[in-house]
Amino acid sequence: MQLFAALVFIVALSRPTLANGRILTDTEPVAIIFLVDISASMSAMEFAPDNRLEKAKQLLQDFVNQRPYTQIGLVAFADQAYVLAPPTSDHTYIQTQINTLDLAINKGLPDGSSLGVGINTAAYLLQQHPATQKSVILLTDGNNEDPQFNPIQAMQVAHTLNINTYIIQLGDSDLAPIPQQGIDGDYIVYWQSTTNQALLEEMTQFENSTLYLANSTANIEAIFQHLEHAIAPNSPPQIIHQNIELFPWLIGLGLLLLFGDTILRQTLIWSVIDG
């Protein structure tokens, strides 16, 4: 009994706690903007059965699902930039908006690919945001066709404002399979891709920017998995753990054992002997 009491005290010394009482405070301020190219070449079929844009949409949906506490925004760009959502915690809205993404030509908008405008717009939205960690995930297969907006300068601005940029290049510089609709059914045309990898590499010369190459389904999924870890691993709301201390119970139990032991020793022995 004494031994047991001592054991209980020693366990109490190791300060056991129940990580139960949690107090939810602010969400960790992390903001991400998805910047998606909607130029015509995004219909290339590297990630069959999906085209580039559809695959990107799927992966973005998954990404949103996995981070309930991150502020996420959505910007699409072709010839110009379209803000579908500023960084918001309303993820139902983001998911609706991701679903509405379509190629510029299908929406009757002018086709094109202006990386510079896209990055500027994303940076503009993030620059006003109070988040401490800001990131842009750029999905593109294109080139910069608007000389007025220099993408390298845009990247430099983003870098100066501490915005992390993750550029995912979809497809490589080979021939890209693009489905076409003809009178006698659908067929596939191989276009010389307009992807300008050299430009993208030059854009990611800055410290907080990274270039990823995605040319297969397995590849792009691995990249997104990596991104989920790379961007703000501490995105859930800051939780203060108010641990429940267990040691008072243990000390109490030990005391009880000790008292019981002493009482028994002082009385039982004599009653046994008397008996």
Next chain:
Amino acid sequence: MGNWVLSYPNRLWILALLPIFSGLFIYGRIKSKHAQHILASLHKPHPVKRNSHQALFFIATISLLIAFAQPHSDHQEVTIQQDGLQVVVLLDLSKSMLAEDVSPSRFEQAKVIVNQLSTHLSAQDEVALIAFTRSTQTVLPLNQNAALLETAVSQVHPSTAPNPGTLLQQALNAARRVFPSPSTGQPVILLLTDGNLHDDQAINFRQANPAIHLVAIGIGTEAGAPIPNGNNTFMLDESNKQIISMVDHQQLSQIFEGEYGRYLTHTEAINELPILLDAIRSQGATQTIITKKEQYQPFVWIGLLCLLCQWLLPHLPFTGSKRVPSTLAWRQFLFLLPILLISCQKPSPAQNISHGNKAFLAEDYDTAVDIYNAIPATSTFSPMAQYNLGNVYYQLGSYNKAQTSLETAVANLTHSLRLSATYNLGNSYYQTTDLENAIESYKTVLRHTPTDEDARYNLELALRQLNDAGTNGEEEDDNSAPHPLLPTANSDKNFNPESETAVNASLNPAPQGLTMPLNPQQALDYLQTHGSTFTWVPEPAPLEKNSPPTRID
């Protein structure tokens, strides 16, 4: 350490039990005298031994009881304010909002109120805009950028809104769904309308959602005005008379005024809305968390030691025991020893490093320095700690200290961090214009990774400066000095999924953004002119409904 206080002084009442125990001991002594004739074969307990036995028991009990009363120090109360407002603006887009009894029109007046709101909200506040008629459309999702409210509100107009009419219930429910759960701010619904509401809808909503502040602003006059229908015509009813839209402020006030609800007219809103919002903000739920340091351990130690002594006492030779020393007590002791040692363990250095990194990332450099310094040089984590320490010193601008730490790190690191350390060491040499050493470091990096552009760039920079110094520094500084001097750590460029290494990123908080050719103000100015030319694409407007409006309760 601070003052030591007992959390539960009441528990010391258990001390009142101690006289009972002394009574027990006396009882035991009498009994033992009484029983001596029976126990003649047993040895008589040594009086010193028995007294110390009981004294030890009492000391042990008292100190354990003090531990039970939970002494603590560093009592602190931390107040957490759930920050900010979450305002959902519900904008009525019914045709009657075009009426011109308010100049220039009810809708324009609503815009003025919304724009005023956007300037009044602070960075912690979040705002959303939902336009409603018989259907609802989220124009701006809940976000922290109040300035976007102006862009968003310019996207909608009553003349282009689908499904003309007013369905308040649906709009209120849509607004309620916007608020996150659990709530992270003070929820406010700001309803801008010109009336024509079923009163029970709003009252039901307020009863069902007492946590949401419902502020309604009635726009229009009681005299009313006809509703424009384009081309200088006005909307007519069946008997070809002009429909006059009137706003019954008194009725609306009856609907909305009350607990968790306020009603303002558009004229009152201009002055009173900011005051009202501030009042709601100040109601922000504050939580008080008490942090304290438990200090029970020393008392448990004393108690345990006394108990141990008490057990071992009968078996020590000087107490005059004639019994063969029992090995049992020693065995108990040996059994407890390892458990005791385990319970004394300190937090491991790996944990300390990650604490340091947290402090580093939070830019709390002094704490980070303390934590890294506390890691013993013998620990396997010491080189990493030195690397991080060097980066902290670099960040703090004490380049000499940075050099010392990084030199230690370079000498002891074995893996890929070593190159990063060398590169950063080069940077800190560069900062102290120790160009020869800087050049050496960059060369080392380039020998291992010839493709490292940053190192190459910095090497060229250092070489050029060395040459300039050789020619008596005649050439004034070209614009090379403020160019990027960035540590390479953490830049995993051209990611290749197959070769993802297991370098723990949290061990590697490299300093970022040291010097740049652009300053933030220039960057912001650039974005003002180059980044604000986007097209706003809100949620697709709901489709035109053919069925007549049905009331939803």
